[in-house]
Amino acid sequence: MIYKILNKLDSNKPFNQVSAHCDIPCKIYDPISAQLAVLTMIRMVDLLNELQRSVNFHLEQQATFNRLVGEKEIHGKKVKEEISIIWGDYFKHPQLEAYPELHGLTHEIMLATSFAKQHINRDKTVLLLEKVNQFSEIFWRSKGIPVYRAKSPYPPSEVLVYPDLKA
Amino acid sequence: MAPFIPSESYIIVAKWLIIFPIKKGQRLIINHSKYGLIIKTVAVVDKNGFVWSRGESKGSITIEEIGPVEKRQILGRVISVFKPEVY
Numbered sequence: 001m002i003y004k005i006l007n008k009l010d011s012n013k014p015f016n017q018v019s020a021h022c023d024i025p026c027k028i029y030d031p032i033s034a035q036l037a038v039l040t041m042i043r044m045v046d047l048l049n050e051l052q053r054s055v056n057f058h059l060e061q062q063a064t065f066n067r068l069v070g071e072k073e074i075h076g077k078k079v080k081e082e083i084s085i086i087w088g089d090y091f092k093h094p095q096l097e098a099y100p101e102l103h104g105l106t107h108e109i110m111l112a113t114s115f116a117k118q119h120i121n122r123d124k125t126v127l128l129l130e131k132v133n134q135f136s137e138i139f140w141r142s143k144g145i146p147v148y149r150a151k152s153p154y155p156p157s158e159v160l161v162y163p164d165l166k167a
Numbered sequence: 168m169a170p171f172i173p174s175e176s177y178i179i180v181a182k183w184l185i186i187f188p189i190k191k192g193q194r195l196i197i198n199h200s201k202y203g204l205i206i207k208t209v210a211v212v213d214k215n216g217f218v219w220s221r222g223e224s225k226g227s228i229t230i231e232e233i234g235p236v237e238k239r240q241i242l243g244r245v246i247s248v249f250k251p252e253v254y
Binding site for chain 1: 178206222223252
């Protein structure tokens with residue numbers, strides 16, 4: 001009630017404004033960063049599996065192996081960070097009520113990302129992508145924007161959820 | 168994690184409270200030369216009397232970026248926060 005009174009006063013005679021959370025409340029959120037991070041993890045798994053099939057595993061292959069594992073790890077952390085930011089900062093009470101599965105899905109993504117980081121397992125990483133796609137779909141639907149699914153035009157050519165901005 | 172002071176919140180600020188010593192954990196309104204009017208939480212008051220402050224969010228500007236703030240830049244202390252209903 002006090003908020004409503006203050007809001008009424010503010011609309012009649014605007015108060016001074018100060019910046020707090022984030023300092024730049026840019027309102028720019030997009031799950032594509034998380035989706036691309038999972039795509040990168042899948043690509044790293046594919047390249048690691050190719051490396052495993054190499055007859056020789058000399059110093060150069062060892063260096064490549066380290067780099068691929070390192071990149072998979074970095075992008076795994078990125079998935080968790082991007083999903084956490086949207087879940088914690090973008091979604092508000094009305095959207096959480098409209099999509100009650102969101103909390104459970106976010107937790108599943110965290111667990112699936114940990115597994116994908118710890119292992120070189122393509123099937124499980126693709127399963128992670130599907131969960132992140134579901135998250136993306138909820139995000140766009142919460143904005144009233146329809147979505148469609150299409151294969152990414154670059155390796156590993158997996159299906160991503162995209163917003164249909166022309167609709 | 169929801170921000171402590173979300174967007175569209177109203178805050179009550181007491182200007183007179185700054186006559187008392189500034190302590191760690193207090194939320195202050197700062198008139199910053201670069202960032203303008205900002206709310207920050209006191210991290211430390213150094214031996215020269217400068218106030219080093221931090222934001223509450225991972226996305227906040229850092230203590231180093233804010234830099235030391237003089238007492239004359241502090242406009243008041245936050246005593247109440249009224250958040251919009253969705254919080």
